[in-house]
Amino acid sequence: MQRRLFLQGMLGVVAATRLPASTLLPLMLNGCQREPLLPGTLLSACDDARGNHFVASIQPDGSLGFQIPVPLRAHDSCASKQRDRALFFARRPGRQIYVVDLHERLLIQTIDAEPGRHFYGHGVISADGQWLFTTEQIYATGQGMIGVYRMSQPIRRETEFSSHGMDPHQLQWLSDGETLVIANGGILTHPDQNRENLNPDTMQPALTYVRVRDGALLESHQPPHHQMSLHHLDVSAQDQVVVGVQHQGALTDAVALVGSHRRGSDMQWWMADELTQLRMQQYTASVAVDANGGQAVVSCPRGNGIAVWDMQTGQLINMLDIADAAGVRRQPQQSGWVGTNGAGALVRIDSSGTATALQTLRQYPLRWDNHATLI
Amino acid sequence: MKPRFVRKSRYEKKNRYVRKKMQLLLLIVALLSLAACNDDMTPGQRWLATTTEQIRQGYQQLSAQTRAQQQMADAFCQQPDAQGLQTMQAAWRESMASWQHMQWLRMGPIAQDNDDWKLQFWPDKKNILQRKMQDILEGSEPVSADSLVHASVVVQGFSAQELLLFDPQFATVEKFAGRQCDLLRASTTLTARVGQKLADAWQDETWLKRWVAPTATQAGLTPAxxxxxxxxxxxxxxxxxxxxxxxxxxxxxxxxxxxxxxxxxxxxxxxxxxxxxxxxxxxxxxxxxxxxxxxxxxxxxxxxxxxxxxxxxxxxxxxxxxxxxxxxxxxxxxxxxxxxxxxxxxxxxxxxxxxxxxxxxxxxxxxxxxxxxxxxx
Structure with missing residues (x-):
């Protein structure tokens, strides 16, 4: 099998020639693009070996798409509904969002945070494609906010509402399209104090559900230990939320690093065996549930692995070895996930029942940041 | 043909060891040369070959030291005395030195079963170690390597041995009269097993092949x-x-x-x-x-x-x-x-x-x- 086709298969995409004409038409009309944007393109922030920051894409065949230099280290990303723009969010306490035209492969807009606010590296777009929601902090007060932006040309800030917690990180939609679930880390930081945890003894992490129509708090749940900082999450089609923890307490505290929740019920906390817990070093990064809500993968950069969990039982199925694991993202058209790591690898993760496997697809001379987006 | 129970002479054993070592060294060089598609190794490949050999020797040393520590624990526990305790302390320092020498390597065989945590439970800011060791010493179940291996890793490795051998609350000759010696012997046995396992793993040709040709690459990036x-x-x-x-x-x-x-x-x-x-x-x-x-x-x-x-x-x-x-x-x-x-x-x-x-x-x-x-x- 040709390498190109093999990689396309791994990433779960179809060749350009098999795309419906309606998909190709707008791309062909735009005479400036170098290649049409294919489903299965991966977005990720990255650094090069010299520490320069970039926002980048990987084509479905594994080749690098764009690699655009940016002033700040970016973290997570998302794409507009029309897949014509990609947004990369500066990592905490960054104050910029980079907007890339996916046809021209050019940085077309840099959104600066409002005065007195910074971003947390995450954002999502509404189902109708009209609105962008980002996690932010008013750093004079430590209040967590959700910034609301209109997805116009250019993107404009409209309003904001409370995240109902401190230190909001990743946020995601429930299936109703009008409720956001937000991982509030509970850590007080200030841009002048270099990401230092300023309230280790009084942290109040919380998983909050907020109605975007009016910003109303629908539910809030606290983890059992006040230092279990909730950072990242994903939501299944059945609205089961899986959340990853970065514990700020002792390395040997016996605390869960992954939790699960459905609205209207108590949170469930998933513990691995002692050695795997120790291996994770109280730190998880990306979370991705599979398409049918059966299994979730959680990257563990400090544990040099990706943990595969059974979402129904909360049991650890396997810990797959990969140095400095970073982004994980489920494949929309088929089973399994794609992942990246800090040493430049692109991998495919497969899991069925208790059989799990990780395969390296490509290696790049780049350091992928903690999150990846498949579009 | 020699009867099976006859021990081989030291010369024969050493000779066999040297032959085996040379074969593996040649294998590493050969694998790296193949990766380069020519007979001349690049500087990167030469550094990897030397590093690989150093890792193998480092684990051999760890295995030898932990085995010696286990044997000393067995001897010490026959009749614990003050001099024996000092000897044990010295043996622990030697074993710890060999582990500290290899502590930087947290990938490969040591990562597969989280053996680094089995060798050393640290950091321990809440002093979990002392509580768990106390529980075992005050318990009534027999303590052996086969039982300890199913216990928490907190009580299995160098930190546990250090507590028994150096903490004033434990490290007295009288304390080693009974159960504490069982725990010391069990713990040093487990540590020696891990040391042996790691040394063996780095002799394994299948692993060495994976080590020198690790992953898929793209143009411009060699496996080395x-x-x-x-x-x-x-x-x-x-x-x-x-x-x-x-x-x-x-x-x-x-x-x-x-x-x-x-x-x-x-x-x-x-x-x-x-x-x-x-x-x-x-x-x-x-x-x-x-x-x-x-x-x-x-x-x-x-x-x-x-x-x-x-x-x-x-x-x-x-x-x-x-x-x-x-x-x-x-x-x-x-x-x-x-x-x-x-x-x-x-x-x-x-x-x-x-x-x-x-x-x-x-x-x-x-x-x-x-x-x-x-x-x-």
């Missing part, structure tokens, strides 16, 4: 290049662990109140903390300038990076010298006002070494370091 990046990453992680966890934590630099606490030092019970640090840096030094073979220093020189090679050696030497200026034990040094300049100086020198690796060394070699593990979000 990828692996060397991982090795440099591991070395950098160890330097940062020394700076932040082994030195910075007891100095109080990781807490908001900046209050020093000697009990946060590694191996505080045996007052071996500074010896551990020196062994950690000695391991780095030997990977840079090995007594035999091709080190990172030569690699840089052959890559027309002489100035960088010299700077690397100076930075490492500064850190080693700075550590020597701290008067042991580290446990009390961190709260001694007179020693603060030496501690700060060592911390700074280690920071400069880490920064050099990140900002100059890796870019100059074109090696990609991971970064989410230490600096994610």
């Amino acid at each position: 290049h990828v692996r060397n990046g991982e090795i440099l990453d591991a070395l950098l992680a160890q330097i940062e662990r020394i700076k932040n966890d082994k030195l910075g934590e007891p100095m109080g630099l990781k807490t908001r109140d900046k209050k020093p606490n000697g009990y946060f030092a590694e191996s505080w019970r045996s007052e071996n903390s500074l010896a551990n640090l020196q062994n950690n840096l000695l391991a780095v030094q030997q990977l840079i300038r090995p007594a035999q073979g091709y080190g990172l220093f030569q690699y840089l020189k052959d890559s027309q990076q002489q100035a960088l090679a010299d700077e690397m050696v100076i930075k490492l030497d500064n850190a080693q010298q700075a550590l020597q200026q701290i008067h042991p034990p580290l446990t009390s040094a961190v709260t001694d006002a007179a020693q603060q300049p030496a501690l700060q100086n060592a911390h700074r020198a280690l920071g400069e070494l880490a920064t050099f690796c990140k900002q100059k060394l890796a870019p100059a070699l074109g090696l990609t370091l991971g970064f989410n593990s230490n600096d994610g979000d």
Whole structure:
């Protein structure tokens, strides 16, 4: 099998020639693009070996798409509904969002945070494609906010509402399209104090559900230990939320690093065996549930692995070895996930029942940041 | 034909060992040469070959030392006495030195079963160790290696042995009369088993093939290049662990109140903390300038990076010298006002070494370091 086709298969995409004409038409009309944007393109922030920051894409065949230099280290990303723009969010306490035209492969807009606010590296777009929601902090007060932006040309800030917690990180939609679930880390930081945890003894992490129509708090749940900082999450089609923890307490505290929740019920906390817990070093990064809500993968950069969990039982199925694991993202058209790591690898993760496997697809001379987006 | 029970002579055994060693060395060289598609190894491949050989020797040493410690524990427990306890303490320090020498490598066979945690449970800021050891000593179930292997890793490795051999609450001849000796023997047996397993794993040809040709690559990145990046990453992680966890934590630099606490030092019970640090840096030094073979220093020189090679050696030497200026034990040094300049100086020198690796060394070699593990979000 040709390498190109093999990689396309791994990433779960179809060749350009098999795309419906309606998909190709707008791309062909735009005479400036170098290649049409294919489903299965991966977005990720990255650094090069010299520490320069970039926002980048990987084509479905594994080749690098764009690699655009940016002033700040970016973290997570998302794409507009029309897949014509990609947004990369500066990592905490960054104050910029980079907007890339996916046809021209050019940085077309840099959104600066409002005065007195910074971003947390995450954002999502509404189902109708009209609105962008980002996690932010008013750093004079430590209040967590959700910034609301209109997805116009250019993107404009409209309003904001409370995240109902401190230190909001990743946020995601429930299936109703009008409720956001937000991982509030509970850590007080200030841009002048270099990401230092300023309230280790009084942290109040919380998983909050907020109605975007009016910003109303629908539910809030606290983890059992006040230092279990909730950072990242994903939501299944059945609205089961899986959340990853970065514990700020002792390395040997016996605390869960992954939790699960459905609205209207108590949170469930998933513990691995002692050695795997120790291996994770109280730190998880990306979370991705599979398409049918059966299994979730959680990257563990400090544990040099990706943990595969059974979402129904909360049991650890396997810990797959990969140095400095970073982004994980489920494949929309088929089973399994794609992942990246800090040493430049692109991998495919497969899991069925208790059989799990990780395969390296490509290696790049780049350091992928903690999150990846498949579009 | 010799009867099976006849022991082979030492000469025969040594000869067989040397032959086996040569075969494996040739295998590593052959594998790396194949990867290069020609007979001449690149500087990167030569560094990887030497590093691989050093790893194999390091685990052989760990295996030998932990086996010797186990045998001494068996002998000591026949009739515990004061001299025997001192011998055991010395054996523990030797074994710990061999582990500290290999502690930087947290990938490969040691990562597969989390053997690093089995060898050493640390850090332990809440002193979980003492509580769990006390529970076992006060229990009634027989203690053996086969039972201890199913217990928490907290009580299995060097930290557990250190508590038994050095903590004044435990380390008396009288205490070793009964159950405590069973625990010591069980623990040293498990440690020796892990040491043997790691040494064997690095003799395994299948693993060595994977080690020298690790992953899929793209044009411009050889397998050796990828692996060397991982090795440099591991070395950098160890330097940062020394700076932040082994030195910075007891100095109080990781807490908001900046209050020093000697009990946060590694191996505080045996007052071996500074010896551990020196062994950690000695391991780095030997990977840079090995007594035999091709080190990172030569690699840089052959890559027309002489100035960088010299700077690397100076930075490492500064850190080693700075550590020597701290008067042991580290446990009390961190709260001694007179020693603060030496501690700060060592911390700074280690920071400069880490920064050099990140900002100059890796870019100059074109090696990609991971970064989410230490600096994610």
